[in-house]
Amino acid sequence: MSAVIETVGLGKQYRRQWALADCTLSIPAGHVVGLVGPNGAGKTTLLNLAVGLLAPDAGTIEVLGGIPAAGRAQLARVGFLAQDSPAYAGLSVADHLELGAHLNRGWDAGLARGRVERLDLDLGQKAGTLSGGQRAQLALTLAIAKRPELLILDEPVASLDPLARREFLQDLMEAAAEQELSVVLSSHLIADLERVCDYLIVLVGSRVRVAGPVDELLATHHVLSGPRRDPATLPDGLEVISASHTDVQTTLLVRTSGPVLDPAWTVSQVGLEDLVLAYLSQASTRRRRDNHHHLEVQK
Amino acid sequence: MMWLTWRQFRAQAITAAAALAAFAILLAATGPHLASLYTTSKVASCHGYACDAATSAFYSKLAGLDTVVYLLGIGLILIAPAIIGIFWGAPLIARELETRTFNLAWTQGVTRTQWLAVKLALTGLAAMAVTEELSLIYAWWANPISNAIRLNTGSAPQLFSQGPFSSVIFASHGVTPLGYAAFAFALGTAAGVMTRRAVPAMAITLAVFAAVQLAMPLAVRPHLVSPSHTTASIEAADQVYASLTADVVPGHPDAWILSSQALNAAGQPVSTIPAACNNANPSGEKGGTTQITPGQCMQSRGYREAISYLPTSRYWSLQVIETGIFLALALALAWFSFWRLGRRRA
Numbered sequence: 001m002s003a004v005i006e007t008v009g010l011g012k013q014y015r016r017q018w019a020l021a022d023c024t025l026s027i028p029a030g031h032v033v034g035l036v037g038p039n040g041a042g043k044t045t046l047l048n049l050a051v052g053l054l055a056p057d058a059g060t061i062e063v064l065g066g067i068p069a070a071g072r073a074q075l076a077r078v079g080f081l082a083q084d085s086p087a088y089a090g091l092s093v094a095d096h097l098e099l100g101a102h103l104n105r106g107w108d109a110g111l112a113r114g115r116v117e118r119l120d121l122d123l124g125q126k127a128g129t130l131s132g133g134q135r136a137q138l139a140l141t142l143a144i145a146k147r148p149e150l151l152i153l154d155e156p157v158a159s160l161d162p163l164a165r166r167e168f169l170q171d172l173m174e175a176a177a178e179q180e181l182s183v184v185l186s187s188h189l190i191a192d193l194e195r196v197c198d199y200l201i202v203l204v205g206s207r208v209r210v211a212g213p214v215d216e217l218l219a220t221h222h223v224l225s226g227p228r229r230d231p232a233t234l235p236d237g238l239e240v241i242s243a244s245h246t247d248v249q250t251t252l253l254v255r256t257s258g259p260v261l262d263p264a265w266t267v268s269q270v271g272l273e274d275l276v277l278a279y280l281s282q283a284s285t286r287r288r289r290d291n292h293h294h295l296e297v298q299k
Numbered sequence: 300m301m302w303l304t305w306r307q308f309r310a311q312a313i314t315a316a317a318a319l320a321a322f323a324i325l326l327a328a329t330g331p332h333l334a335s336l337y338t339t340s341k342v343a344s345c346h347g348y349a350c351d352a353a354t355s356a357f358y359s360k361l362a363g364l365d366t367v368v369y370l371l372g373i374g375l376i377l378i379a380p381a382i383i384g385i386f387w388g389a390p391l392i393a394r395e396l397e398t399r400t401f402n403l404a405w406t407q408g409v410t411r412t413q414w415l416a417v418k419l420a421l422t423g424l425a426a427m428a429v430t431e432e433l434s435l436i437y438a439w440w441a442n443p444i445s446n447a448i449r450l451n452t453g454s455a456p457q458l459f460s461q462g463p464f465s466s467v468i469f470a471s472h473g474v475t476p477l478g479y480a481a482f483a484f485a486l487g488t489a490a491g492v493m494t495r496r497a498v499p500a501m502a503i504t505l506a507v508f509a510a511v512q513l514a515m516p517l518a519v520r521p522h523l524v525s526p527s528h529t530t531a532s533i534e535a536a537d538q539v540y541a542s543l544t545a546d547v548v549p550g551h552p553d554a555w556i557l558s559s560q561a562l563n564a565a566g567q568p569v570s571t572i573p574a575a576c577n578n579a580n581p582s583g584e585k586g587g588t589t590q591i592t593p594g595q596c597m598q599s600r601g602y603r604e605a606i607s608y609l610p611t612s613r614y615w616s617l618q619v620i621e622t623g624i625f626l627a628l629a630l631a632l633a634w635f636s637f638w639r640l641g642r643r644r645a
Contacts, residue, residue: 053402069406071410072409075407075409075410078406080402080406082403083402084399086399088307088403089398090307091307098306099303099407100407102300102301102302102303103404103407103408103409139403142403142407146408
């Protein structure tokens with residue numbers, strides 16, 4: 001499985017602050033990859049580094065085997081939809097298509113026209129007067145019609161209403177399937193990612209907490225509930241992601257490759273959202289503890 | 300990239316073209332009348348002192364409109380580079396950074412360097428073309444007045460006593476406007492790249508350009524071309540107030556006087572009018588029967604005036620050197636924009 005994005009020790013610094021530090025990850029090709037993490041996790045920085053809008057201050061990043069934005073050929077292979085899908089307010093929809101045609105050698109004019117017609121965008125309308133959803137669709141059209149191999153989207157639906165969000169993602173899925181695109185999109189809306197992604201990366205504080213195909217993640221994570229007990233007494237091979245206790249009961253989210261055989265536990269399926277939240281809160285409790293120098297045995 | 304640059308620049312280009320056309324129409328409407336006044340005043344065919352009378356007659360026939368256009372033209376040419384720097388240069392990149400459209404532009408199939416190169420080259424050339432065009436059509440229109448100023452050796456109205464080297468005339472004629480336009484445009488662009496905000500960039504552009512335009516004639520221009528030196532008759536050189544400074548270079552009426560120093564008969568510099576000549580005056584009490592001016596008095600005592608000056612033969616050297624300096628500054632600022640955008644990577 002080849003990687004569309006491969007980073008080693010990647011870092012980006014703004015003044016003294018590291019927005020992304022020591023990030024090592026590999027994003028496989030042929031997937032719709034969801035990149036999820038809390039605000040400030042470095043998602044936008046990582047994606048901007050991947051399209052070459054930013055240059056790294058530490059480490060390396062390769063996209064489709066090349067250096068981001070290194071030249072016209074590399075630029076042509078990667079489509080990008082920036083946060084809030086910026087567009088030239090004074091230029092019309094038709095102008096934007098013209099812009100795409102003039103700036104991209106591989107421009108597919110038929111595809112662009114077809115999409116705009118299907119999406120019911122008015123060619124003469126100025127981009128500044130489009131709704132958020134329409135502007136996102138226009139920006140996606142630009143990114144797709146340049147016929148990239150990899151499409152990168154930074155929080156594409158964050159500012160859209162639920163209906164526009166659903167339409168946008170549906171449309172994205174169709175385009176990705178038709179053109180056999182690899183897609184990487186970031187979001188903090190896990191429900192949206194669940195609908196479209198078949199691969200998930202949870203990024204917290206520049207670190208990959210968990211990464212893998214969605215069905216595999218779901219198959220290897222279980223919720224265990226049973227009489228209260230110390231998680232440290234669990235057998236090897238079970239990794240506890242989160243634990244909660246009442247006076248009499250313990251509920252655990254565990255990761256394991258094999259089945260859970262202990263009859264004391266009731267085993268149930270975990271949803272993607274709960275799974276992601278468990279990893280996010282695991283990170284935040286760890287961070288809190290580090291901050292307070294408060295020692296506590298978790299396992 | 301040419302298409303996008305033009306599409307984004309179109310409205311500004313049309314505005315500039317319209318302004319230029321309006322001014323050209325004004326010049327075309329008043330120019331022939333000015334030329335005919337020049338002919339009927341016989342300035343072209345005058346010789347020697349007759350020219351003073353001819354030019355005076357010409358000046359007196361100029362209508363109020365002619366004077367207004369004369370001043371308006373100079374003002375427009377001087378202010379055009381600043382306007383271009385503020386409204387074309389400063390927002391060129393800053394607006395893209397401000398509205399975050401650079402995210403769109405820099406992820407299409409052209410490199411950032413190419414994107415900036417085309418934008419700078421196309422808009423910069425337009426800036427130079429507009430300003431130089433303005434200067435050329437104005438020079439055509441003002442040609443009769445420029446000729447009259449050159450031919451008038453006596454006293455002329457203050458408005459028409461500005462020779463080719465005077466600050467405003469020098470800066471509004473020849474090729475200098477081209478250099479100023481390129482500089483102001485590149486300055487605005489670089490300020491925009493640095494501040495990433497259009498409005499502060501506009502303010503910086505105006506402030507820096509105004510400062511440079513003030514410093515240039517005062518501190519820099521006098522040192523660009525090596526001057527000529529002469530020692531002239533003090534009476535001929537120090538015409539107006541007997542101030543011991545030269546007002547004209549005898550034999551070079553349009554020369555630019557950079558410095559002058561009165562010398563006594565022994566060749567030593569002096570800074571005051573000798574007592575013996577101090578009271579000399581046209582009423583001639585002291586000199587007995589002869590009416591004598593302080594200048595004539597000093598002349599008779601062997602005083603002379605040492606002058607360093609630029610003759611009109613060096614006018615074009617100075618024009619080319621000054622323009623070259625501003626073009627070099629423009630290139631340096633453009634290089635800064637490339638470097639900064641490449642380094643910051645947004």
